[in-house]
Amino acid sequence: MRKLTRLVLKNFLCIIGIMVVQGSVVYAEPNQELVHKNVAMTPFYWVIIIVGGCIAITLTYVSWRKYKGEKKKKKLKEDKTVD
Template structure:
């Protein structure tokens, strides 16, 4: 049991470091592509550069929506099963 906890901690740390480096690389790359001045004025060129961001928002939002739907469905089925067990015991 103790080894399992340590492995989870090590695995979580490795994943965290990996995600950190991925985000810092992406942020550095984005800072090199998009100039800092005139950020408030959107042109057609900036819309093309924003497409990966829109894809990322869509994918992450979709994953969150699917996860919440699945959890809600499991909760509904569990409550329905619990209620049917209560009714059969009564």
């Protein structure tokens, strides 16, 4: 296991050394088509978030009301007192 760790570490250090010795840095420029495409999709993402959020909130509320109703129904069934 130690031999494997040493080998991996040695290879990693060799790669880092080669990168440092080369010394040339290349900066990528963003593709303008992709930037415009992402900006155009932003309103679509907002619509998805808003509609999905409304659906999630509605389903949560309905589930909570159903839970409370079943709990109340069960309590009324167990209550055998006569008025």
